[in-house]
Amino acid sequence: MSALLADLYEFTMLQSYLERNMTKSAVFEFFVRKLPSNRNFLVAAGLDEALDFLEEMAFQEEELDFLSKHFPSPVIDYLETFRFDGEVHAMPEGSIFFQNEPILRITAPLPQAQLVESRIMNLLHFETLIASKAARSVLAAPDRRLVDFGLRRAHGAEAGLLAARASYLAGFSGTATVLAGMKFGIPIFGTMAHSFVEAHEQEMDAFRNFARSHPGSTLLIDTFDTELAAEKVVALAHEGLRIGGVRLDSGDLAMHARKVRKILDEGGLRDTVIFASGNLDEYSVKRLLDCPIDGFGIGTALVTSGDHPMLDCAYKLQEYDGRPCRKRSEGKATWPGRKQVYRLRDSQGRLKKDTISLECDDLEGERLIGPVMREGKRLHPRAQIAALRERTMKNYASLPESLRTIDAENIYPVEISMLLSDLSKRVDRGEIHPLASISA
Amino acid sequence: MSALLADLYEFTMLQSYLERNMTKSAVFEFFVRKLPSNRNFLVAAGLDEALDFLEEMAFQEEELDFLSKHFPSPVIDYLETFRFDGEVHAMPEGSIFFQNEPILRITAPLPQAQLVESRIMNLLHFETLIASKAARSVLAAPDRRLVDFGLRRAHGAEAGLLAARASYLAGFSGTATVLAGMKFGIPIFGTMAHSFVEAHEQEMDAFRNFARSHPGSTLLIDTFDTELAAEKVVALAHEGLRIGGVRLDSGDLAMHARKVRKILDEGGLRDTVIFASGNLDEYSVKRLLDCPIDGFGIGTALVTSGDHPMLDCAYKLQEYDGRPCRKRSEGKATWPGRKQVYRLRDSQGRLKKDTISLECDDLEGERLIGPVMREGKRLHPRAQIAALRERTMKNYASLPESLRTIDAENIYPVEISMLLSDLSKRVDRGEIHPLASISA
Numbered sequence: 001m002s003a004l005l006a007d008l009y010e011f012t013m014l015q016s017y018l019e020r021n022m023t024k025s026a027v028f029e030f031f032v033r034k035l036p037s038n039r040n041f042l043v044a045a046g047l048d049e050a051l052d053f054l055e056e057m058a059f060q061e062e063e064l065d066f067l068s069k070h071f072p073s074p075v076i077d078y079l080e081t082f083r084f085d086g087e088v089h090a091m092p093e094g095s096i097f098f099q100n101e102p103i104l105r106i107t108a109p110l111p112q113a114q115l116v117e118s119r120i121m122n123l124l125h126f127e128t129l130i131a132s133k134a135a136r137s138v139l140a141a142p143d144r145r146l147v148d149f150g151l152r153r154a155h156g157a158e159a160g161l162l163a164a165r166a167s168y169l170a171g172f173s174g175t176a177t178v179l180a181g182m183k184f185g186i187p188i189f190g191t192m193a194h195s196f197v198e199a200h201e202q203e204m205d206a207f208r209n210f211a212r213s214h215p216g217s218t219l220l221i222d223t224f225d226t227e228l229a230a231e232k233v234v235a236l237a238h239e240g241l242r243i244g245g246v247r248l249d250s251g252d253l254a255m256h257a258r259k260v261r262k263i264l265d266e267g268g269l270r271d272t273v274i275f276a277s278g279n280l281d282e283y284s285v286k287r288l289l290d291c292p293i294d295g296f297g298i299g300t301a302l303v304t305s306g307d308h309p310m311l312d313c314a315y316k317l318q319e320y321d322g323r324p325c326r327k328r329s330e331g332k333a334t335w336p337g338r339k340q341v342y343r344l345r346d347s348q349g350r351l352k353k354d355t356i357s358l359e360c361d362d363l364e365g366e367r368l369i370g371p372v373m374r375e376g377k378r379l380h381p382r383a384q385i386a387a388l389r390e391r392t393m394k395n396y397a398s399l400p401e402s403l404r405t406i407d408a409e410n411i412y413p414v415e416i417s418m419l420l421s422d423l424s425k426r427v428d429r430g431e432i433h434p435l436a437s438i439s440a
Numbered sequence: 441m442s443a444l445l446a447d448l449y450e451f452t453m454l455q456s457y458l459e460r461n462m463t464k465s466a467v468f469e470f471f472v473r474k475l476p477s478n479r480n481f482l483v484a485a486g487l488d489e490a491l492d493f494l495e496e497m498a499f500q501e502e503e504l505d506f507l508s509k510h511f512p513s514p515v516i517d518y519l520e521t522f523r524f525d526g527e528v529h530a531m532p533e534g535s536i537f538f539q540n541e542p543i544l545r546i547t548a549p550l551p552q553a554q555l556v557e558s559r560i561m562n563l564l565h566f567e568t569l570i571a572s573k574a575a576r577s578v579l580a581a582p583d584r585r586l587v588d589f590g591l592r593r594a595h596g597a598e599a600g601l602l603a604a605r606a607s608y609l610a611g612f613s614g615t616a617t618v619l620a621g622m623k624f625g626i627p628i629f630g631t632m633a634h635s636f637v638e639a640h641e642q643e644m645d646a647f648r649n650f651a652r653s654h655p656g657s658t659l660l661i662d663t664f665d666t667e668l669a670a671e672k673v674v675a676l677a678h679e680g681l682r683i684g685g686v687r688l689d690s691g692d693l694a695m696h697a698r699k700v701r702k703i704l705d706e707g708g709l710r711d712t713v714i715f716a717s718g719n720l721d722e723y724s725v726k727r728l729l730d731c732p733i734d735g736f737g738i739g740t741a742l743v744t745s746g747d748h749p750m751l752d753c754a755y756k757l758q759e760y761d762g763r764p765c766r767k768r769s770e771g772k773a774t775w776p777g778r779k780q781v782y783r784l785r786d787s788q789g790r791l792k793k794d795t796i797s798l799e800c801d802d803l804e805g806e807r808l809i810g811p812v813m814r815e816g817k818r819l820h821p822r823a824q825i826a827a828l829r830e831r832t833m834k835n836y837a838s839l840p841e842s843l844r845t846i847d848a849e850n851i852y853p854v855e856i857s858m859l860l861s862d863l864s865k866r867v868d869r870g871e872i873h874p875l876a877s878i879s880a
Contacts, residue, residue, distance in 0.1 A: 005600060005601065005619045008617075011630070013650075016636070019653050066618075066621070110639060114633070122596065122597065122600060126594075152755075155595035156563075156566050156596055157445050159596040161445065181448075190448025190449035193450075195453075198767060200462075209456050209459075212459075217452065223767045251771065316635065317638045325638035325639070327638060327664070329664075
C-alpha cells in the first residue's frame with residue numbers, strides 16, 4: 001500500500017518536527033474508547049497487516065514528486081530514505097479486550113510514530129471491528145458452519161479481503177472470497193447463483209449440469225419455487241447424481257428449511273445439508289438455530305459490521321521524550337504513559353477483572369501486551385491463520401457467560417490503577433516527570 | 441486488483457458454462473432494489489473504477505496456479521487468456537437515480553459477464569453508497585467547506601481512497617487523504633493533531649512552531665482549554681504570525697464556536713476561519729449552520745455511511761441468448777430484459793417522474809443509460825473528477841424540494857412501464873420470446 005495513504009496533517013506535522021528537531025522517542029497507543037452497544041467485548045485483529053505495513057513502508061519516486069509540490073526539500077529528503085525502525089508492543093491477534101485497553105503501542109522517533117498513524121488505525125480498526133462482529137455469530141451458533149459471503153457489499157477490495165481474514169480468525173469456517181483463500185490460506189466455499197438457474201431454460205437442467213460439473217456440490221433452490229426445486233433435487237439424486245447440499249436464500253427460511261428437510265429425508269437424502277443465506281446476522285442465525293439448517297452464509301451485516309460500522313478508536317501520543325502526555329478534550333481525555341493491561345481470572349480460568357496501569361507497574365495478573373517488533377523488524381514469524389483461529393476459540397471459552405450472550409449488554413470490569421490515575425493528575429497539574437521517576 | 445477478488449461460485453459456474461458450451465451473450469444489470477430510509481435519492485458513482493477493472497482484468501500465473509488446485513485444466517486454459525470484451529451501458533457518474541433503476545448494464549458472453557460480478561458490485565455499491573451519503577451533507581450545508589476526514593475509520597485502504605473520490609464527486613471540497621490527491625487530483629486539506637500540541641511542553645510553543653512552519657495554516661485549539669487556546673492564537677497573531685484558521689474537535693461545538701469567534705474578532709482576527717470536526721454527520725452539520733463555523737471535517741459517518749452502511753443492490757441476469765430472464769425469489773423478484781430509464785422533468789427542469797421500461801421501448805423523456813464501453817474498451821476518455829463534481833452539483837439543482845431535505849423521507853415516483861410489466865408476466869408464464877419480438 002502506498003505510503004501516501006495517510007492524512008495530510010501527518011506530513012505537515014512532520015515538517016514542523018523536522019524543522020524544530022523534535023525527533024526524540026514518542027509513544028503512541030491504539031485503543032477503543034468505548035464499546036458500542038451490543039458488544040460485550042472486542043477481538044483484537046489486524047496486527048499482522050499492521051506489522052507488514054511498518055516493515056514495508058517506503059516512499060516511491062512518484063509519491064515524492066507529488067509531495068514536493070506541497071513540502072520543502074528537507075521533508076522530501078527525509079522521506080526518501082524513510083524506514084520505520086521503531087518498537088511495537090501489542091496484544092496477540094484474537095485477544096479479548098475492552099474499553100481503553102491499548103492493543104498496540106508504537107515507540108519510535110516522533111516523526112515516524114506520527115507518520116504511520118492513519119494506516120495503523122485504518123487496519124486495526126477495521127479488522128478488529130469485523131472480528132468482534134463475527135465473534136457474535138460464532139458464539140450464537142457454535143456448532144454450525146459459518147461462511148463469509150460479504151465481498152460484494154464490503155467497502156472496497158481490501159475490506160472484502162480483510163473481512164474474510166478477520167471473520168475466519170474469529171471462528172468462521174471460511175469465506176467465498178477466492179483471493180482470501182490464496183493470500184491467507186483460508187478455506188473457500190461456493191455454491192451457485194440465481195443467474196445460473198436462469199441462464200438455463202429449465203431449473204432441472206441447471207441443477208443437472210451443475211451437479212455433473214461439481215459432484216457433491218450445493219444447489220441453490222429458491223429461484224422460482226423452493227419446495228418444487230427440492231423435489232427436483234431428489235429426482236436428480238435418483239438419477240445417480242451426488243448432491244452435497246441445497247441453499248435457501250429468500251423468504252421464510254425456517255419454514256422452507258423444515259419443508260425442504262422433510263422432502264430431502266423422504267427422498268432418502270438424509271446426508272444432503274441445508275445451507276441458508278440472505279441478509280443474515282447473528283440475531284437471525286440465533287433465531288434459526290432450532291431449524292434443520294446446517295450452515296449459514298453471512299454477508300453484508302458481517303463485512304460492514306452493519307449495526308455498528310465503526311469503533312470509537314484512537315491512536316494517541318502518551319509520552320514524548322520520557323514525558324507522559326495526555327489530552328483533556330471534553331469527552332475525549334486519554335490516559336498518559338506506556339500502559340499495560342493486567343488480567344485476573346477466576347479459578348476456572350474465566351476472565352474476572354482487568355486493570356489498566358503503567359507498564360512499569362507490578363500488578364498481579366497476566367500481562368496482555370508484549371513486544372512484537374524491534375528496530376522495525378518482527379520478533380516472531382508470522383502466525384498461521386488457523387492457529388490464530390484456534391487461539392481465538394480458546395479465548396471465547398474463557399469468557400464469563402454474561403459476556404457470551406448476544407442479547408444483553410453486560411459490562412466487564414476494567415479498572416484504572418492508582419498509579420495511572422495519579423500520573424494523570426500530575427500531568428494535569430503540570431508536574432511532569434520522566435517515566436523513571438514514577439515507576440512503582 | 442487481483443482477478444481473484446471474486447466469489448468462488450463465479451468460477452464454479454464458469455466451469456459448468458464452459459463444459460456445457462453456454463457462452464452466448466448474457467445481459468446483467470446492477471441496480472438498488474430499495475432506497476434506505478433517510479435517502480430520498482441515490483448518486484451513481486464508481487463507474488470509472490468499474491471500467492478500469494473491466495479493461496485491466498487478467499489472471500496472473502500465481503492466481504492460475506492457485507485456481508488449478510480447485511478447477512480442471514480447461515477452466516485454467518480459458519482464464520489464461522481471459523479478457524473482458526463485452527459492452528457496457530451506464531448512467532454517467534453523478535446521476536441521480538432511484539429504486540430498481542439499473543445504473544450499469546453488462547452485455548458479454550455469459551462466462552465473462554458472470555465472472556466480473558463480485559468486483560463490479562463491490563465497486564459500484566461502495567462509491568454509490570458514499571456519494572449518496574455525502575450528497576446529504578452538501579445539500580444541508582451548500583455554502584460551507586466540507587472535507588473528508590474519514591481515512592482512519594474507513595473500511596480498509598481502498599474504502600479510504602474511494603470515499604475521498606465519491607465524496608468529492610458529490611460536492612465535498614476535498615479530502616485529508618493524500619493518496620486521493622495524487623491519484624484523483626482532489627484538493628487535499630490538513631491541520632494538526634492533538635499529538636502535535638502534546639509533544640510540546642507548552643501549547644503556545646506548539647502553535648508558534650506550527651504557524652512558523654506553515655504560515656496561514658489551521659491550529660487545533662481544543663487539546664486543553666478551547667477559549668484559552670483561542671486567546672493564544674490572538675497573541676500569536678500579534679507577534680506577527682499569520683493564522684489562517686482554528687479547528688474545534690470536541691465538546692459543545694456551537695458554544696465553543698461562538699466564544700472563539702468573539703475572541704478572534706475582538707483580537708482583530710476577523711479573517712481567521714473556524715473549522716469544526718469530531719463525529720459529525722449531515723444532521724449535526726445542519727444543526728450547526730447558524731454558528732460561526734466556516735467549514736466541517738466529516739469523517740467516520742461519511743466514509744462508513746454510518747446510518748446505513750449498505751445498499752440493497754444486486755447484479756442480475758436479465759437476458760441470456762436473447763431470452764429475457766427473471767428470478768421470482770420471495771421479496772427479491774427482478775424485472776427481465778435490457779432496460780432503460782426514461783425521465784420526465786417539469787417546466788423548470790426539475791425531476792418529475794421516471795419510468796423503467798425496456799431499451800427497445802419508445803417512451804417520452806430523457807434516456808439515462810447510454811453506451812460507455814464496446815469490445816472491452818472505453819468509448820469516452822476518462823472524465824475529470826472536477827467536471828464530474830460540477831455535473832453532480834447541477835443534478836442537485838434539478839431535485840424537487842421534497843427530495844432535497846435531509847429531515848423527511850419522500851418517495852420519488854418510479855413507474856414500471858406496461859411493456860416491462862407485460863414482459864415480466866410472459867416470462868413467468870413461460871412464454872419466452874427473443875427480445876426482437878417484444879419491441880414496441
